Amino acid sequence: MDxxxxxxxxxxxxxxxxxxxxxxxxxxxxxxxxEDMKAAWRDMSEDNRQKIRDACEDPQNQREQDLCAAVSGLE
Incomplete structure (x- = not known):
């Protein structure tokens, strides 16, 4: 799904x-x-990584706090 x-x-x-x-x-x-998340993050397209970053910055996405916290630590 896109x-x-x-x-x-x-x-x-x-x-x-x-x-x-x-x-x-x-x-x-x-x-x-x-370690596995870092490898998966590196394998993602830059476009998807940016979309995830942008979505995590949206305060309406509080349900995904754990994912967003983990992703912010991958940079």
């Missing part, structure tokens, strides 16, 4: 095709180890 035109960043942050590599399960409940 959320590139979505204004709701939370949907983008819940897209398994985008953020799935950062998780160890298909339900997006358990994040990978820091």
């Amino acid at each position: 959320y590139s035109g979505e204004s709701d960043g939370e949907n983008f942050l819940a897209d398994p095709e985008v953020v799935g590599p950062l998780y160890s399960d298909k339900d997006l409940m358990r994040m990978r180890s820091v």
Whole structure:
């Protein structure tokens, strides 16, 4: 699913095709180890990384705080 035109960043942050590599399960409940997340982050396109950053900066995406905190530590 492509959320590139979505204004709701939370949907983008819940897209398994985008953020799935950062998780160890298909339900997006358990994040990978820091080392695995760093590798997955590096493998993502810059466009997707930027969209994740932008979505994490949106205060309406509070549900994804754990993901956003983890991503901010990958930079």
